[in-house]
Amino acid sequence: MAGDAAKKTFAQNQRWLNKYLLILLGINAAYLVFRVYFLWSSFSGWHIAGLAYTWTVYVVCMGLFFASAKPKYDEKQTDKLVYGGTALDESGGVLEYTWDMLYVTMFLQLATGFVSDWWWLVHLIPPNVAFYFLWIKVIYPWISRPDPDPVNPMMQQGVKGQKVKYGKAT
Incomplete structure (x- = not known):
């Protein structure tokens, strides 16, 4: 039964990846043609740099998708699928932000090409x-953490659990 779920996840991931590769090819073809x-007359070096930038974002996003959807096979039987990869349509976390970045970049390329x-x-x-998320989740909690209570070095010299007794100096 676990093999059936892995096969379904693998097939679904392959459909998603093929679909979005075709969408990206279509968007880039439309952008380049138009x-x-x-x-x-208005196509300049800045447009070439922007096109290279969008292609870099596409490569990074799709690379993340391909890496997370990579299936795992049994070591002894190479044709037996053990894990179908992370489900791309139901995942959260980094993949969710990657989907957002992909959608924003596709919109950006179409809007800059046609509008x-x-x-x-x-x-x-x-x-x-x-x-913003880095600030509220990592940086600010790190810099606003209170310092630990200072420990008197003279108090640490005694035996564990006993306080050091001090006498008057003569």
Whole structure:
């Protein structure tokens, strides 16, 4: 029974990955045809840099998806599927943020290709959200943690559990 669930997860992940690869190819083809062919006079080095940036985001996002959807097979029987990979459609955490980044980048590429170059400003939102979460979950709790109680070094010299007795100096 566990093998059936792994097979279903594996098949579902393969469908998702193939679907989004085709969507990304379609978006890039539409962008290149419209932006380069029809708007060649306004196509500049900045557009090439933006296109390289979006392709980098796509490669990183899809690389994360492929890595998390990677199946595991039995060591003795290489054709027996043990684990179908993380379900891409039901996962949270980092994969959820990766989906968000992929959707924002796809929207950004279509908006900058067909509407206006000012849509590049939309891609400032995800890093700011990431910094916000980093601040509230990691940095601020770390820097606002109170210092531990200072321990008197003279009190540590005695035997464990006993207080050190001090006498008057003559």
